[in-house]
Amino acid sequence: MVSLAKFLRWPYLQHLIMHPNNVLPGNIIWRLCFIGLLAAAVDAGSFLLLMHSEAGLSLAHITSFLIAASINYSFFSKCLPQSIDPNSLRWQLFSRYSIVSILVLLMRGGLLTLLLNVWHIPLTLAIFLIIVITAAMSYMGLVFYIFPLLQQLPSPAIGWREATIGIIVFAILLRLIYLVQAQLIPDEAYYWVYAQHMDLSFFDHPPMVAWLIWLGTSIFGDNELGVRISAFICSLITMGYLYALACNLYDKQTGLRTLLLLAILPFSFATGMLMTADAPLIAAWAATLYYMERALIAGRSSAWLGMGITFGLGLLSKYTIGLLGMAALLFVILDPIARRWMRRAHPYLAALLALLLFTPVLIWNAEHNWASFLFQGRRLEGAGDDQFSVHLLFLNILVLLTPAGFLAAVWALITGGNQDSDQSAQRRRLFLRVFTGTPFAVFFVLSMFDSMRFHWTAPLWLAVLPTIAWMMGQTHHLGNIASRLQAAWNPTIAISMIAYALILHYVVLGFPGIPYPEFMKRYFWRETTIEVEKVVQNIQQQTGQKPLVVGMSKWPIASSLSFYNRKEPMDIRSRNMFGDSGAMYQFWYPSEPPTMRPIILVGIEKNHLEQGRWGNDITYMLDQPGPIQSQLIMRENKPLRWVYYRIARGYRGN
Structure with a gap:
């Protein structure tokens, strides 16, 4: 814990939070505090007036916030030190302040409905609590995203690190606040019905999703939180294992950037909130990758136990994880050092352990004429429309990874990341390519003959994320493509976070004057x-x-x-x-x-x-x-x- 705090530069953060006068003069800080209190009063008064006029919750909270934010910025922009270039840095400050304000506004909408509709707090008390929380969130946005622009940092990496922490925390809180309120999609409701008919397995999926929903609803009740809390926990497990994998392959800074990717990429954000079979699959996939790296590259014999357990849990989540077994076999065949495991009992005992954990699915299928295996065998062929869909496969990947993420993944697979010629770097590149390329090759071949579900390839990109994260942190000897990819990440992160917050606010509160589309x-x-x-x-x-x-x-x-x-x-x-x-x-x-x-x-x-x-x-x-x-x-x-x-x-x- 001490080393992590040191790595995250907690003393620097603490000093920045507690002593903002190192960024702005003390007299300006006091003026900002006074204007902040005035803006808060205007916010509360405007909100209550609009609600009394029956303007609606969404219109009232958005309008009152925008008025308060405008008051704050108009004064803040006039109080900047004279050293700030008005033609360049002021524009950067305005854009950053706008991004922070939009994110705070959209988070605040979720918090407001949480207090009113879930916790049933009186309106007047709720808005005052929200204003206090909004002020705290806005200040943290200044600390993580705006103050570093005004201060000469020891290294550009420190400012990037602090912003990364802020984005990760925001993404986690955004999911947690809205997962309690956003209505279930039909898939989640279907898996909840699974949990009302508990069994060893089910026709279209293994039982893990039902077991987790049963556990969550037993604790929190038959509501959105009870259904989704396990998906949220699975996302934290994914983050923990992938952080550890990135640290093993590269370093702690790469691990932190890997967490950033998990926070902002569409596939990981969605699976960390929606309770589908993909939520435990992603967690099991990340854990299995970690133990496979420990066993196959680090040579840890004890890792085979973890691999057997996590692979078995993955099979209880979704059959897709079987592709990792194919990748592991191919890696052992191609890598001379890992090939020695074929003469030892460890991998076979791990496979036996995974099969033992998979027993409930085997029993259910044996009792139901192998219905699930037959069904999944037909699904493996695609959607059943005999349609060439390679182009759709790549379009789906663009949605899952964002264009920047997709191009970065392609570049990582081509270059292999670190170009060192030593044996460990070569084995790391082989691990990356085999554990990403093998599952992708299967889906690519299948897409030549049939259409795929858009989310099927989501877990296979976990193996390449640490290398993408490593590439994001490189500052020396960058080629034209690598530098362009690095430049694309800032807008990608901002657009992704705003898009997620907009969508969640839209489905829970809506926006004034914007109707819901036909697909809703x-x-x-x-x-x-x-x-x-x-x-x-x-x-x-x-x-x-x-x-x-x-x-x-x-x-x-x-x-x-x-x-x-x-x-x-x-x-x-x-x-x-x-x-x-x-x-x-x-x-x-x-x-x-x-x-x-x-x-x-x-x-x-x-x-x-x-x-x-x-x-x-x-x-x-x-x-x-x-x-x-x-x-x-x-x-x-x-x-x-x-x-x-x-x-x-x-x-x-x-």
Whole structure:
């Protein structure tokens, strides 16, 4: 802990935080404090006035913050020392102040809704607490991102290091604040339904995601925090193992920059917040890489135990981690030093341990005619559309890594990072290329014959992140390409963090005057479920029978309705009632006998209530089906989406 504090230059940070007069004169500091208090009072007054005028939470908090931020900056910009060049540094200060203000504003929106909607704190108290927190966040933004611009630092690396720490902390807090509030995506709701039917494994995934959700909801309840807390913890595990891997391959500064990459790259930010099977997979992948490096490069025999455990846990998370096993075998074949392990018992015992941990999946499949393996075997061929999709594969990678991250990954794989010719550097380059290239080669070949899911390649980039991070820190003998890549990281980091904060603020609070787009029709199931519950209640009152609610999609509708069903529990089924695929719903509710109970079909599209996925008519399976009806879903007088439903007197059977 002492060495880490020394590495992060904590004394420097502490001195900067506690003694800002080393950056600005003392009299200016006191004036800034006075203006800050005045701006805070204006912020609070404006917010309460707008809320009293029923302007809406989003408009009120954004408007009041912008007024306060403008007051602060107008004075701050006039109090800068005369040594600052007004034609260059002042513009940099304005851009940095703007970035800090935008990020603080978007974080503050999440905190405000957390206090009001989750913790149910009174409005007046909530805004005063938020203003105090906002002031603290703004000051830390000055310390980490603006004050270093005004101070002659011992080394440019120190300013970069302090900014890196600030970005990492901000990204972690941003996820933590919003994961409690942002509604579940249908995938998360589906895995929550997994946890309501606990088993050794499941049709479309191994059981780890269900086990983690069961654990989280047992502690925190059936809410967004309970579902997602394990994803957040998995992201911290990923950061810990990848930091250690980067330190082993390079140094601690590279380890810190690796954490920065995990904080800002889209694939790691998303998996650190959304509870899907990819969250534990990413953590297990990072841990397995760490132990593989310790075993294969460092020659630590004890690392095989860790590798067996983490690889087995990865198999319980998602079968994709099997590609790491292929990469390990290839590395052992290619590397003469690592090849000696083939004559020892350690790797075979590690494989046996991983297989032992994988036993629950084997048992479940044996009891269900190997259904999951057969299904995944078909998925391995792609989406089933026989479409050449190499171009889409690279487009998806651009989304997962950002353009700068993608180009940096390509350059890292080509150059191998450090160009030293010693044996350890050569083995490190081989490790990088094998453990990134082998999984990528599999996906590349598959994409030549079928389309891939956009997120499938996400974990394979973990192996290359330490080398990208090492390249980010190089200052000598940079070529044209490397220098351009370095220059691209600053805007990439800023744009990424602002984009994540904007998206999260948008889905939780929205923005004044900006409607939700058409593709959001698959979201906002909390409000949608309330309307469906009203329809169910009306039908039950009219007929005296509890209706059967059928989500006319594979699993998203049925799962989302199940999770957000807060009133009397609804009897919910999936579209497999009408002969279509329902994933695990085919196992939980394999068949439904004909019944004269009322049937309510719920769909995202109108045509889903008339015909199946392949265009087949489903009306003949319904007794006296009524017309398709629609309901506009609203929140605080703002349209969110449409939902469609159809009521029938009964179900005739499939």
